[in-house]
Amino acid sequence: xxxxxxxxxxxxxxxxxxxxxxxxxxxxxxxxxxxxxxxxxxxxxxxxxxxxxxxxxxxxxxxxxxxxxxxxxxxxxxxxxxxxxxxxxxxxxxxxxxxxxxxxxxxxxxxxxxxxxxxxxxxxxxxxxxxxxxxxxxxxxxxxxxxxxxxxxxxxxxxxxxxxxxxxxxxxxxxxxxxxxxxxxxxxxxxxxxxxxxxxxxxxxxxxxxxxxxxxxxxxxxxxxxxxxxxxxxxxxxxxxxxxxxxxxxxxxxxxxxxxxxxxxxxxxxxxxxxxxxxxxxxxxxxxxxxxxxxxxxxxxxxxxxxxxxxxxxxxxxxxxxxxxxxxxxxxxxxxxxxxxxxxxxxxxxxxxxxxxxxxxxxxxxxx
Numbered sequence: 622x623x624x625x626x627x628x629x630x631x632x633x634x635x636x637x638x639x640x641x642x643x644x645x646x647x648x649x650x651x652x653x654x655x656x657x658x659x660x661x662x663x664x665x666x667x668x669x670x671x672x673x674x675x676x677x678x679x680x681x682x683x684x685x686x687x688x689x690x691x692x693x694x695x696x697x698x699x700x701x702x703x704x705x706x707x708x709x710x711x712x713x714x715x716x717x718x719x720x721x722x723x724x725x726x727x728x729x730x731x732x733x734x735x736x737x738x739x740x741x742x743x744x745x746x747x748x749x750x751x752x753x754x755x756x757x758x759x760x761x762x763x764x765x766x767x768x769x770x771x772x773x774x775x776x777x778x779x780x781x782x783x784x785x786x787x788x789x790x791x792x793x794x795x796x797x798x799x800x801x802x803x804x805x806x807x808x809x810x811x812x813x814x815x816x817x818x819x820x821x822x823x824x825x826x827x828x829x830x831x832x833x834x835x836x837x838x839x840x841x842x843x844x845x846x847x848x849x850x851x852x853x854x855x856x857x858x859x860x861x862x863x864x865x866x867x868x869x870x871x872x873x874x875x876x877x878x879x880x881x882x883x884x885x886x887x888x889x890x891x892x893x894x895x896x897x898x899x900x901x902x903x904x905x906x907x908x909x910x911x912x913x914x915x916x917x918x919x920x921x922x923x924x925x926x927x928x929x930x931x932x933x934x935x936x937x938x939x940x941x942x943x944x945x946x947x948x949x950x951x952x953x954x955x956x957x958x959x960x961x962x963x964x965x966x967x968x969x970x971x972x973x974x975x976x977x978x979x980x981x982x983x984x985x986x987x988x989x
Contacts, residue, residue, distance in 0.1 A: 661766075662762045662763060662765075662766045695921070695925050697922075698921075698922045698925040698926060698929075699925065699929065702745070702926060702929065705741060705744075705745055706929065706933065708741055709738070709741065709742075709933060709949065710933070710937070712734050712737060712738050712741075712945065713937045713940075713941040713942075713945050714941070715730075715734055716731060716734050716941050716942040716944075716945050717940050717941045717942065731942065731944070732822070734945070735821060735822055735944060735945075735948070738945060738948055739818050739821070739948065742818065742948055742949070742951075742952045743814070743815075743818070745926075745952060746811075746814050746952055746955055746956070749923055749926060749955075749956055749959060750807060750810070750811065750959060752919050752922065752923060753807065753919075753923065753959045753960075753962065753963050754803060754807065755919065756916045756919050756920060756963045756966075756967070757798060757799070757802065757803045757963060757966060758803075759915055759916055760798070760912060760916055760966060760967055760970055761795050761798060761799055763908065763911060763912055763915070764791060764794075764795055764970060765795065767904070767908050768788065768791060768792075770904060771901070771904050771905065771908070772784045772787070772788050774897060774900050774901035774904055775787060775901055775977065775981050777897040777900075777901075778897035778898045778900070778901045778981055778982075779862050779865050779981035779982075780862070780864075780865025781865070782861050782864060782865045783861050783862045783865045783980075783981050786857050786861045787854075787857065787977045787981075790850070790853060790854055790857065790973070791973065794850055794969070794970070794973060797846060797850075798846075798966055798970075801842075801846070802843065802846070802962055802966055806839050806842055806843065806962055807959075807962070809835055809838065809839055810835075810839060810955060810958045810959060810962070812835060813832055813835040813836060813839070813954075813955060813958065814951065814952070814955040816828040816831055816832050816835070817832050817947075817948075817951030817954065817955070818948055818951055820832070820947070820951075821944040821945075821947050821948040821951070822944070832951075836954070836958060839958050839961070839962065840958075840961060843961060843962055843965045843966075844965070846965075846969070847965055847968075847969050850969055850973060851969070851972060851973075851976070854973055854976045854977070854980075855976065857980075858976060858979075858980035862980050862981050898981075898982055901978060901981065902978050902982070905974050905975070905977065905978040906978075908974055909971045909974055909975070912967060912970065912971060913967070913971065916963070916967050917967075919963075920960065920963055920964055920967070923956060923959060923960045923963070924960055926956055927953050927956035927957050927960060930949055930952050930953040930956065931950070931953040933949055934946050934949040934950045934953060937949070
């Protein structure tokens with residue numbers, strides 16, 4: 622009975638503080654120091670928006686919004702690649718005029734142009750791959766900085782068992798993304814690009830099947846990771862939050878049986894759970910918004926690059942050497958693989974956050 626009474630006193634003390642100002646309940650569960658690490662991560666990655674604490678407050682009040690500056694991003698990407706595009710068009714025109722030259726001279730000149738084109742396209746791909754690596758790193762850094770802020774809110778709103786279980790999933794997800802997707806699949810995409818460009822030196826295709834195999838492996842591996850973690854999060858959500866909810870429900874019902882305190886305990890329990898759930902969900906929504914903005918801009922640039930080079934290959938095909946067109950198409954396919962890996966990774970992280978937020982709301986339904 623003494624333990625139950627102390628638990629009740631602890632709960633009521635927290636809620637009394639929260640009820641003094643309904644608009645500042647987030648400040649009652651977190652402090653400025655809690656946001657320091659994630660704010661430092663965001664600033665180091667070029668974030669120029671509000672502090673994370675302000676984004677969380679906006680999300681809790683329903684005023685959260687974002688702007689990807691789509692038009693500016695597209696214009697900036699085309700501007701940054703204009704010299705490469707002009708060089709590709711110039712080399713393509715040169716290759717088109719080689720047909721009127723002597724055959725031996727034409728082949729030697731074509732080999733020289735192919736080498737220049739290959740060097741140019743590899744440079745573009747390396748820059749794009751570096752952007753993709755940066756996107757993966759930013760997503761992992763945001764998740765890593767978010768964990769000390771988000772999972773205490775999960776523990777407070779649902780229970781320590783749920784917080785521990787989902788924390789393990791998030792840690793495992795970050796490890797797989799960093800070691801397998803960024804460490805293995807990205808290198809596989811490099812191999813795909815090099816083999817595809819090597820095929821452009823000869824008239825016969827030698828690595829076509831190998832390139833198709835690598836592309837399928839990359840796509841299937843990323844899909845497999847997506848299904849595995851969504852399934853794992855879903856299975857965990859069926860059992861662990863329910864178990865924590867039963868334990869917390871037992872505690873609140875036991876406290877409500879104390880003579881003279883029953884009604885107050887019921888009101889307090891609803892306020893505690895509601896405030897904690899709101900804090901947790903606000904942090905989750907803010908994290909998703911920040912991740913979509915800070916990673917979305919580089920992804921849009923990669924998409925624009927892939928589309929631009931695909932259009933260039935399509936328009937140059939009727940007028941230039943087929944090997945030139947094939948090399949540009951290989952670059953576009955390599956960029957598509959890169960976009961696929963980065964986009965699915967970010968979507969997986971956002972969906973995992975959404976599943977955690979939704980599954981750990983169960984106490985709110987039980988007290989409602």
